[in-house]
Amino acid sequence: MPVAAITGLGKTVLLIVAITFIAWALITAIFVPKRSPGFPIRLDAYILVSVLLFIAQMSAVVWVTGTQETEEETHAAETGGGATEGGATTEAPTGDAAAGKQVFESAGCVACHTLADAGSTGTVGPNLDDAKPPATLVVTRVTDGAGAMPSFKGKLTEQQIQDVAAYVSSAAGTS
Numbered sequence: 001m002p003v004a005a006i007t008g009l010g011k012t013v014l015l016i017v018a019i020t021f022i023a024w025a026l027i028t029a030i031f032v033p034k035r036s037p038g039f040p041i042r043l044d045a046y047i048l049v050s051v052l053l054f055i056a057q058m059s060a061v062v063w064v065t066g067t068q069e070t071e072e073e074t075h076a077a078e079t080g081g082g083a084t085e086g087g088a089t090t091e092a093p094t095g096d097a098a099a100g101k102q103v104f105e106s107a108g109c110v111a112c113h114t115l116a117d118a119g120s121t122g123t124v125g126p127n128l129d130d131a132k133p134p135a136t137l138v139v140t141r142v143t144d145g146a147g148a149m150p151s152f153k154g155k156l157t158e159q160q161i162q163d164v165a166a167y168v169s170s171a172a173g174t175s
Contacts, residue, residue: 010063013060017056018057021053021054065147066146066147094166095135095159095161095162095163095167096166097166097167098167100160100162100165100166101118101171103156103167104120104167104168105118107152107155107164112124112149113128114127115128115171115172116171124148125149128168129173132169132172132173138164138168138169142156
C-alpha cells in the first residue's frame with residue numbers, strides 16, 4: 001500500500017506512534033545519559049518500554065495496512081465509480097439485501113462483525129454500523145479479504161457476495 005493511499009486517520013495514527021517512539025529513542029540516547037551517567041538504572045524497565053513502543057509501532061503499521069480503506073477506494077465509492085483492483089474497475093454491486101442477510105448469518109460474518117440489524121456483536125472485524133462501508137468496498141473485502149478477514153472467493157458465489165454487500169451497505173445505512 002503506497003503511503004499516498006493511506007487515509008488521513010491512518011497517517012495520523014502512524015505519525016503519533018512514530019513520534020512517540022523516536023522521541024523515546026532520542027531522549028534515552030542523548031539527553032538522559034548526560035544527566036544520569038548510570039543510566040539505565042533499571043535495564044529491565046528500559047528494555048520493556050522500548051519493546052512496547054516497538055510493538056505499538058508495528059501494530060499500527062499492521063492495522064493501517066490491513067484495515068484502513070484507501071482514499072482511492074473511498075473516492076470510487078463516493079463517486080459511484082466502483083472500486084479499483086489492480087487497475088480494473090468493478091461495477092457497482094447489485095444484490096438482494098434480504099438474501100444477503102442470510103449469507104451474512106450463515107457465512108460466519110456475525111462472529112466477527114457488529115451489525116445491529118443482524119444482532120451481531122463481534123469485535124474481531126470492524127463495527128459495520130460505525131464504518132458504514134459502501135457496497136463496492138464490501139465486495140472487495142469479502143472477495144479478497146484484508147487484515148484478519150479471510151477471502152471468501154471460492155467459498156461464496158459471486159451472487160452471494162453481491163447479496164451480502166447489498167445487505168451490509170443497506171443495514172449500515174450507506175445505500
